Amino acid sequence: MSAMETLLAHQRTTSALAQVMGRLGWDQETMMPPGAAEQRGEEMEALETVLHARRTDPRMGEWLETAEPSNEVEAAHLREIRRGYDRAVKVPAKLAAELARVTSVSQGIWAKARANEDVAAFLPTLKRVVELRREEAAAIAAGGDAYDALLQDYEPGSSAAEIAELFGRMRPRLVDLRDRLAGVEMPAPLAGRFPKDAQLALSAEVAATFGYDFDIGRIDLAVHPFSSGSGADVRITTRVDEGEPLGCLYSTVHEVGHATYEQNIAEALRLSVLGQGVSMGVHESQSRIYENQLARSAPFARYLHGRMEAHFGALSAGKDDFARVINRVETGYIRTEADEVHYNLHVMLRFDLERQLFGGALEVDDLEEAWNARFASDFGMAVDKPSHGVLQDVHWSVGLFGYFPTYALGNVYAGCLHEALRRDVPDLDARLEAGDPSPALDWLRENLQRHGGLRTPRETISHATGGEISEAPLLDYLDAKYGALFGV
């Protein structure tokens, strides 16, 4: 075998084992008995040890030096394998294993602390996680910016400075739109009781409408909705609140965006470094365009109204008012429940706190205070309890620092993709009103999803849109959408 073939075969086994690790994560959130947490931590540590050994195998350095790609796809494999190797060899095996073990257990501690509104119970664990991630970031950065180093795990090619500039350009227009909407009287939320089984049935139906393939996927309940796995086994989770049916529904559509991206990657790329979404930002662009530009559009709202009445009986809002109900704008504590206007402001708060944490300007002990002060300043509300503030997201408990900004990048990418998609599919509104998003799904699959990691994140978006990345389409779309809905 040539060095190239050897490298690809080695990577294929590593990718298969990484899928196994992903499955353990899914199991932990959905099926694992509570008392198994500690043993599971040790199991994941063992698998992480194996993965790290494979990713830093000294032979990989040799193969990478001599491998010669014979086409564009092999060159892309080589680029991504090299990126992974260069990162992995910088992290000591012991640190990688310790991180896997600690973050496996820490999630349970976070969940309990959140349930008990007890920040103090979570702090020692969070300190340890931050300490380990700082150590890791320093190792990867090799003298460069620690937070930039972490960003590469989620959005290769991005930098904190550039993101800060982008957010700086977005903020004034978002704040302006929010302030204009502040004077508008919003319609009441849906009233009534929405049985769990009916919510799950509706979610499964809409998931299928949005192309989720149940032959290679399944939906379960979890505290935090997520999508897990690549290729032929991509599972999503959702959550149900019987007093409020839109959270379950739109969480599901969001995760279906992530999951169909994975399901639609070309079969030839499965179980390789290119066989998964290319970055978290591009991933989020899929989930957000499914959730917002498509499923929260006025025409789809008219279709959805009928389907909801089929599952729940008569709704407290009429068909013509439904788009306004599902796009209510309201300042709230929770990022995942935020409307499209507020959402990016939630991300910016986290991004700035993370930069401070990893730049040395903020310590974990002061995090809650910093969060609450910043939230009051950005949102004009005092955080009333930790589960509405610093404890609300799972991310930090599992060491995901540098992940949050990709949510806003995803929105920006979704804006660009939506602009191009509308150009190419002129009758989309009519199809959405008929409950058929397939022309949009086909466009996304053909132009973006099937290519997996063939191109870098930015190239992936530019290839699909044929243009440069800019925040303008997103902000123009928000102005137009909320202007039409609420007359501002």
Place this chain on the structure above:
Amino acid sequence: MSAMETLLAHQRTTSALAQVMGRLGWDQETMMPPGAAEQRGEEMEALETVLHARRTDPRMGEWLETAEPSNEVEAAHLREIRRGYDRAVKVPAKLAAELARVTSVSQGIWAKARANEDVAAFLPTLKRVVELRREEAAAIAAGGDAYDALLQDYEPGSSAAEIAELFGRMRPRLVDLRDRLAGVEMPAPLAGRFPKDAQLALSAEVAATFGYDFDIGRIDLAVHPFSSGSGADVRITTRVDEGEPLGCLYSTVHEVGHATYEQNIAEALRLSVLGQGVSMGVHESQSRIYENQLARSAPFARYLHGRMEAHFGALSAGKDDFARVINRVETGYIRTEADEVHYNLHVMLRFDLERQLFGGALEVDDLEEAWNARFASDFGMAVDKPSHGVLQDVHWSVGLFGYFPTYALGNVYAGCLHEALRRDVPDLDARLEAGDPSPALDWLRENLQRHGGLRTPRETISHATGGEISEAPLLDYLDAKYGALFGV
């Protein structure tokens, strides 16, 4: 670190990875989307490659040569690690990986063939599995008996010749008892419809009664009931037929016997070679004593009758007749549904066919015919369809040849344990009638379960009973039980 410490640390990681492999197997049977089967095969092959590399790591040979156990427990670790190593190094890595891949996919093919009553659809796969296992058996046996080599995977220290002798001694008394019972008119089976949810609720309740710890376990549905995992994460499955509630209930109690054995092993032994049931035969002794000697006893039947009426409403059988209903003797096709009198005869059939398959006297193409001929001769009935015959069990599809005889060994062990248990717990019947099997469970935990793999299988049983292993207690128990119930 000393060689002993190094060896134990290495083994601990291997054991943790083996638990991960077990979890993949559980997932495949309970949760995995159908279209994921092929990818899962590759994931399991990757993990098997890793496990095989660890189990055959050349350093293990060195550590094993120089390791010096400092106590009885370390000596037991060493004994079991050496046994595993000696076996593993005899099997080429490629063969081990191929077996993992093939048997992962073959199970799905078997399930489909069984559903379609289509033996031909399964034959090519079964041939490949047998071929690979023959190759493996030849490698392990190193000139010795191939089938004996396979037996060591399930019942270390056993031999086919010895088992054949044991079965030879058992058969006449079993046949005699069966023939005496043939003239007895059996009570009617329970009539009615038993809703799935109520069956699952009753099963969960009785599982808890028999000590199953849901904090480190869970119950799901699967085609074939099984127990999976060791230590702090031991899951079981069951199945439901709404026309017949006893199958679900007793499958569950059976698996609870397996699962509590794993759950009750001393915490200090977790994630080691001693941290799991010592053999399949000893495992089966636990599941069978829970299921038969305890849960199918006349006093427990009186308690159970009340619990079933609480879940299902009035039953078609009265309290005083219930022990006869749950111990009905009837010739049937299905091993897992067989009464205690017929059960071992089903095992003997499979044992003899397996010996022929691996001794070269039988080929896969002739297996169905051989099965049907033997069944007619042993049971006096013609097999009416493959799912009642050669396709009924999952075992062969996943390469489990040499496993079946351990079911009968388990019954023999259970007989010995039950005799000793009755001696030590004289008031057990009164406790069982009150719905409290805990004195028996405590006895089993203390005398057997908590020790895991500390002793060899036979030593494990002899340590618990204080005597030699013999088929006599089982056969005496059967004579006494069925004599009392049916007056034979």
